[in-house]
Amino acid sequence: MHVRHLEYFVVLAEELHFRRSAERLGITQAPLSLAIQALETELGARLFHRTSRTVALTEAGFSLMNDARHILARIDLAKENVWQTVSGQVGRLRLGFTNASSLSPLFPRLIHAYRTQRPNVQIGLHELSSSQQIEQLDARELDVGLLRLPLSTPLPSNLVFTPLLEEPLLLAMHAAHPLTKATSIRLADLRGEPFIAYPRQAGVAVHEQTVALCAKRGFEPYVVQEAQQASTLIGLTATGLGIALVPATLKAIAIPGVVFRELDDDDTKTTLYIAHRHGDVNSRVQQFVELALALR
Structure with a gap:
């Protein structure tokens, strides 16, 4: 018929x-x-x-x-x-993000704007390390990722990484730490300091970057305590147990007794990327990426 x-x-x-x-x-x-x-x-x-x-x-x-x-x-x-x-009006978007990236002012603005423009699209939010996001993007288990480029994980050729936000790595330390009185702090000054850091095996790009930056200056961070979450990292810094290098967005975690200082090094910066598969015809992905780039 x-x-x-x-x-x-x-x-x-x-x-x-x-x-x-x-x-x-x-x-x-x-x-x-x-x-x-x-x-x-x-x-x-x-x-x-x-x-x-x-x-x-x-x-x-x-x-x-x-x-x-x-x-x-x-x-x-x-x-x-x-x-x-x-046209991207309905369906599902699976978004990966790191713990630290969720604290960026861009993150809530981006999610709110996308939900406003595409109210019938279901957004699945998945908190994952950068390395885990890359694996899941490659396996088509995620559509988009907000991540930092890990140094130890090979980058699949079918993924596109576009810079969203560059920010300094800050030194987080107890307010009574002697370095709070220094007029200038360089990464080399942190040799021998006790560090609080993400676990090496967690695939957190900031930790890998910290190790690489310290190695460039001839030393390895002396890690006395590991922490899985950004809030835990800052909370342990408040105890005076050690210092930490963190993205500037973590200043949003306001804990009494913690001081954040910029380092006087040109290379102590970190970049947040938006990642997706090359040539993905999913219009929801294209719209999300375009919106992220417009809001950055």
């Missing part, structure tokens, strides 16, 4: 006039008559009583009318659903 035949049937059933129906459909009367005849042949029933002056629905025509309208309405709905999916 052709959809076009059903469309012609419904219009003729509403107009009960071949010329008016043909004009409404934008065709001549001949293809309209042929379509109705083909539909009647397929169904094995007459749908209209025809005379030279009148057209009227048969009992079979009345029976088909409601079904035809329902079928056409479902087809229109299916078209609309497909359009909304393709």
Whole structure:
């Protein structure tokens, strides 16, 4: 059964006039008559009583009318659903983010703006390390990631990494630490200082960057305590147990007794990236990335 035949049937059933129906459909009367005849042949029933002056629905025509309208309405709905999916109006977006990136002012603005623009898109938020996000993006388990580039994890060639935010690495320390009185602090001054850091195996890019920056200056951080979460890292710094190098966004964790200072080194900066698969045709991904770049 052709959809076009059903469309012609419904219009003729509403107009009960071949010329008016043909004009409404934008065709001549001949293809309209042929379509109705083909539909009647397929169904094995007459749908209209025809005379030279009148057209009227048969009992079979009345029976088909409601079904035809329902079928056409479902087809229109299916078209609309497909359009909304393709245009990014509905569906699901799986977003990965690091613990530290969620504290950036950009993060809540981005999520709120996207939810406002795409209220029918379900956003799945997944807190993961940078290395874990890269693995899941490559495995198509995530759509977009907010991460920092790890040094130990190979970057798959099918992923695109676009810089979103560059910020300094800050020295977090207890307010009574002697370095709080220094007019200038360089990373080399931290040699021998007790560090509080993320676990090496956690795949946190900032930790890898800290180790690399210290190695560039000829020493290895003396880690006395590890912490999984950014808030724990800052909280332990408040005890005076050690110092920590953290992205500037962690200043949002305001804990009494903790002081943040910038380092006077040109290379002690870290970059937050937005990552996705190259050539991903998912319009929700494209829209999210475009919005992130517009808000940065």
